[in-house]
Amino acid sequence: MIPDDATLTTTGTAPEGGGRVLILACGALAREITALIRLNGWDHIDLQCLPAILHNHPERIAPAVDAALADHQPEYERVFVAYADCGTGGALERVCAERGVEMIAGPHCYAFFEGVEAFADRDEITAFYLTDFLARQFDAFVTRPLGLDRHPELRDAYFGHYETLVYLAQTDDPALTEKARRAAEALGLAFERRSTGYGDLAPALAAAARG
Structure with missing residues (x-):
């Protein structure tokens, strides 16, 4: 069972001739992202989740993502941040821009789930x-x-x-x-x-x- 509020890591295998991709995600999305990885056979993707409880303190999200990117980004060909703004007031977008990584568009998960x-x-x-x-x-x-x-x-x-x-x-x-x-x-x-x-x-x- 996937934990609902814990740092979670799953590791795949890079395809021949291709690089590994890291999804750095909110722990609240762990089940959904893991299901999509499995359904699509994305064996070259690794998933690293930060604790979902960060949503109760949105001012901590951008610094936590920045620290995780500093730790993990050099190991990957690409990194994608599976957070929307999530109450950071643009701080997370600035971190992603500075690190040269993409993130989910939208104000929060309610918006991107519905569209x-x-x-x-x-x-x-x-x-x-x-x-x-x-x-x-x-x-x-x-x-x-x-x-x-x-x-x-x-x-x-x-x-x-x-x-x-x-x-x-x-x-x-x-x-x-x-x-x-x-x-x-x-x-x-x-x-x-x-x-x-x-x-x-x-x-x-x-x-x-x-x-």
Whole structure:
């Protein structure tokens, strides 16, 4: 089983005459990226994931990616950063530009799973989003960090301006759908499920794999 919040490394074999590619990714995308690597037979790709909990401290993402690039970039022909901006305020884009590597387009994973253009067109300012990862890890990444398990009265202070919890589903998993539905109930929000699959993540990784 792939860990949900840990540094993860998988290593492939470079094809004859070709160089190895590193995907430096958010740990919240580990399952999806591993599945795409397996489905596409990308044996020349290595995956290095940083802890997903960095999303609770977005100011730490760019420095962590920069440090990881400093450690690993010399070992690879190409590196692709599987993060969107993720609340870094452009800091991650600047790191990638300075290091000469590409990253996923978009403000965050909710956008690239649904498709950046489609997400922008919706302009849903009253929607709170979950992905498969966040549905699975709702308590670890939302309930406990916000103190809602100890102070449920804080719910409206945090979520009073939301109306709907939108579950962007990467897989067709009834158990995850039920987890997401229960999260909506806990937050006092209406529930909507959208099947997105891997969205823009799949073509972005395919382009990185091709070079």
